Amino acid sequence: MSNTMWGGRFASGPAAIMEKINTSIDFDWHLYRQDIAASKAHAEMLAEQGIIAADDARKIAHGLDTILSEIGSGKFQFKRELEDIHMNVEARLAELIGSAAGRLHTARSRNDQVATDFRLWVRARIDDIDGLLSDYQLALAERALEHAATVMPGFTHLQTAQPVTFGHHLLAYVEMAARDRNRLAGARARLNDSPLGAAALAGTSFPIDRAMTAEALDFDGPMANSLDAVSDRDFVLETLSAAAIASIHLSRFAEEIVIWTSPLVGLIKLSDKFTTGSSIMPQKRNPDAAELVRAKTGRVVGVLNQMLMVMKGLPLAYQKDMQEDKEGTIDALDALALSIDAMTGMVRDMQPEVTRMRDAAGAGYATATDLADWLVRTLKMPFREAHHVTGRIVARAAELNRPLHQLPLDEMKKIEPKITQAVFDVLSVERSVTSRTSYGGTAPKNVRAQAKRWLKLLERERG
Numbered sequence: 001m002s003n004t005m006w007g008g009r010f011a012s013g014p015a016a017i018m019e020k021i022n023t024s025i026d027f028d029w030h031l032y033r034q035d036i037a038a039s040k041a042h043a044e045m046l047a048e049q050g051i052i053a054a055d056d057a058r059k060i061a062h063g064l065d066t067i068l069s070e071i072g073s074g075k076f077q078f079k080r081e082l083e084d085i086h087m088n089v090e091a092r093l094a095e096l097i098g099s100a101a102g103r104l105h106t107a108r109s110r111n112d113q114v115a116t117d118f119r120l121w122v123r124a125r126i127d128d129i130d131g132l133l134s135d136y137q138l139a140l141a142e143r144a145l146e147h148a149a150t151v152m153p154g155f156t157h158l159q160t161a162q163p164v165t166f167g168h169h170l171l172a173y174v175e176m177a178a179r180d181r182n183r184l185a186g187a188r189a190r191l192n193d194s195p196l197g198a199a200a201l202a203g204t205s206f207p208i209d210r211a212m213t214a215e216a217l218d219f220d221g222p223m224a225n226s227l228d229a230v231s232d233r234d235f236v237l238e239t240l241s242a243a244a245i246a247s248i249h250l251s252r253f254a255e256e257i258v259i260w261t262s263p264l265v266g267l268i269k270l271s272d273k274f275t276t277g278s279s280i281m282p283q284k285r286n287p288d289a290a291e292l293v294r295a296k297t298g299r300v301v302g303v304l305n306q307m308l309m310v311m312k313g314l315p316l317a318y319q320k321d322m323q324e325d326k327e328g329t330i331d332a333l334d335a336l337a338l339s340i341d342a343m344t345g346m347v348r349d350m351q352p353e354v355t356r357m358r359d360a361a362g363a364g365y366a367t368a369t370d371l372a373d374w375l376v377r378t379l380k381m382p383f384r385e386a387h388h389v390t391g392r393i394v395a396r397a398a399e400l401n402r403p404l405h406q407l408p409l410d411e412m413k414k415i416e417p418k419i420t421q422a423v424f425d426v427l428s429v430e431r432s433v434t435s436r437t438s439y440g441g442t443a444p445k446n447v448r449a450q451a452k453r454w455l456k457l458l459e460r461e462r463g
Contacts (some may be wrong), residue, residue, distance in 0.1 A: 160364030191235030
């Protein structure tokens with residue numbers, strides 16, 4: 001049979017493969033709340049403008065509420081032959097209220113309908129993800145305050161560089177998440193104009209009030225160009241771009257968790273809640289949650305690339321290619337949300353091995369820069385000269401297999417005679433981190449101040 005929603009142009013139904021490739025209900029059913037909300041706003045506006053009768057608008061609203069309840073309770077039967085969420089809802093509405101349902105589609109098209117629905121869905125998902133990122137930041141800031149003075153190695157090139165504090169390290173991810181939230185907020189602000197009323201591509205001859213429907217759906221206003229309204233998917237690309245960057249931040253932290261929990265490194269432990277065992281090796285504790293967060297980044301970044309390819313060659317206005325925007329985006333944002341939740345759980349669960357962290361922080365001559373700084377500050381030596389002298393002292397310590405703070409003073413004096421006993425005041429890892437008081441530095445007092453600042457901001461967000 002032909003699809004009755006298409007009208008009289010088609011005398012027979014599509015081929016089976018055409019129906020299979022054309023159908024989107026398997027994934028766009030996620031938009032049912034948005035589709036019903038937009039349809040109710042549209043019907044109310046049509047009645048207000050005298051385009052349809054008030055009684056028909058009331059029947060439509062009641063029928064749509066019934067459908068919303070049916071879908072929410074799992075009683076609604078989605079039909080693949082009706083292609084998408086829009087036709088499934090409209091067909092059921094006709095069953096419920098009869099011919100009045102046919103008036104709902106006056107002065108609109110599936111083109112502006114789907115653009116509106118998907119903007120509403122993406123907007124709601126951004127709000128959900130923003131809340132999850134806020135929870136993640138809160139967990140990080142709380143643990144940062146707890147471990148403001150817990151010394152650990154800082155790395156560059158994955159080699160021991162300088163001592164930092166565990167709290168300082170965690171706060172770096174708070175800052176990343178703040179930028180992620182800011183990018184998502186920007187995407188949300190730019191998507192918040194309504195395509196509804198643009199119809200197929202050229203607008204409509206009916207005297208509609210687009211500002212009324214925009215306000216009803218909490219948009220800032222209607223989009224100004226009907227061609228752009230139905231064909232724009234910048235809001236998808238921007239949101240996916242922000243999601244991809246956020247997922248990369250999560251993946252970087254997840255990678256660190258994988259490294260840190262290895263017995264070879266042993267900087268933190270995760271409990272049974274966030275580890276799994278092996279089917280053959282009984283001793284194993286695998287950081288699978290972190291590994292899966294790391295892997296899901298590929299899904300999010302992949303969908304962004306997919307959508308860029310979908311949109312790159314499309315002329316105005318709507319093209320069926322755009323149907324490919326929903327399935328991947330829904331999956332990507334779900335994957336991101338799950339990853340944030342998992343990372344928040346791991347942050348709350350992880351237990352740093354404080355002694356091991358402290359010992360590792362002093363390995364690899366991590367306080368060498370402190371020695372060079374002391375030479376500059378105390379002996380007024382040019383930094384490049386101090387760097388050279390320090391390098392020679394480190395080389396001598398390595399020959400003797402001694403850490404810097406245990407290298408005898410006379411060995412240092414052989415290289416730089418002006419060095420005094422006071423140099424040992426800066427060579428411990430605790431002194432090193434305490435000295436890093438510049439804004440943004442790792443000094444425990446800095447970390448405490450920043451952690452408290454973030455906790456105050458995040459608590460204020462929660463009202």
